[in-house]
Amino acid sequence: MTDRDHLWALVHNERAVLADDLADLDSDQWAQQSLCGEWTIEKVAAHLTAVATVGPLRWIGSVLGARFDTDLHNARRLAEHLGTTPDETLASFRHVLTSTRAPLGPTEAWLGEVVVHAQDIRRPLGISHAPAIEATTEVARFYARKDFAVNSRTTADGLRLTATDSDFTTGSGPEVIGPTLSLTMAMAGRTDYCDDLTGPGAEILRSRCS
Known part of the structure; x- marks a missing residue:
């Protein structure tokens, strides 16, 4: 394959x-x-x-x-x-x-x-199902390196994103910590998912989402 x-x-x-x-x-x-x-x-x-x-x-x-x-x-x-x-x-x-x-x-x-x-x-x-972590990690990596359908790379610019449930990490600067899915959704501009994130860069990311 x-x-x-x-x-x-x-x-x-x-x-x-x-x-x-x-x-x-x-x-x-x-x-x-x-x-x-x-x-x-x-x-x-x-x-x-x-x-x-x-x-x-x-x-x-x-x-x-x-x-x-x-x-x-x-x-x-x-x-x-x-x-x-x-x-x-x-x-x-x-x-x-x-x-x-x-x-x-x-x-x-x-x-x-x-x-x-x-x-x-x-x-x-309120549906608890989440995408497979492999799928989410692939999307997170893509979003961190490229603006395409959403301005994800621009949103994450100057921040260090660190996942708590996978090996995904990218960037440098104030750190944003959280689940891979929440980081991905935040890069896609979904403010709701910023509630799941912590770290000194979390509020910066939230401001960019909104």
């Missing part, structure tokens, strides 16, 4: 675990706000389906059609995969669990999509 194949295997596993979590939701939970802006839980699930169905050429065409307005681009693609009921939205997501189709960018970015958005769903709902 190549490194890329291994990363896709991690993506597929995280999608499958999330789909099982979604299967237990009631209608009120599907309509609840996620950690991802104004999107509901259902809209985040539809977005994950959209990401897994749009290849590079179609992605470029969609972005051009939206005149580089990424919010409009995302809204159009999301609307394609939002079912008339949550059950339909979940069925569409299950259909792409093993997809390797993705827009432009490294595979780590698409692993990051499912890791981060799964927590955008789980945290507000």
Whole structure:
């Protein structure tokens, strides 16, 4: 198995675990706000389906059609995969669990999509499931070295991030200490996860998230 194949295997596993979590939701939970802006839980699930169905050429065409307005681009693609009921939205997501189709960018970015958005769903709902530590560590390393879908490298710049549950550590400066997942979500701009972090750099990181 190549490194890329291994990363896709991690993506597929995280999608499958999330789909099982979604299967237990009631209608009120599907309509609840996620950690991802104004999107509901259902809209985040539809977005994950959209990401897994749009290849590079179609992605470029969609972005051009939206005149580089990424919010409009995302809204159009999301609307394609939002079912008339949550059950339909979940069925569409299950259909792409093993997809390797993705827009432009490294595979780590698409692993990051499912890791981060799964927590955008789980945290507000109080679901305790967490991504596999291997998947989270891969995303943390990628986020620390590159700004891609989120300004993660910029957010972590000038700080030393140290995980308490893995060998992930990066950077120099005031230290931020916490679980790998919380460090990853903070780099992705999710302020809620800053509550899990300690160290002299924790408040600096929080200010950048907000």
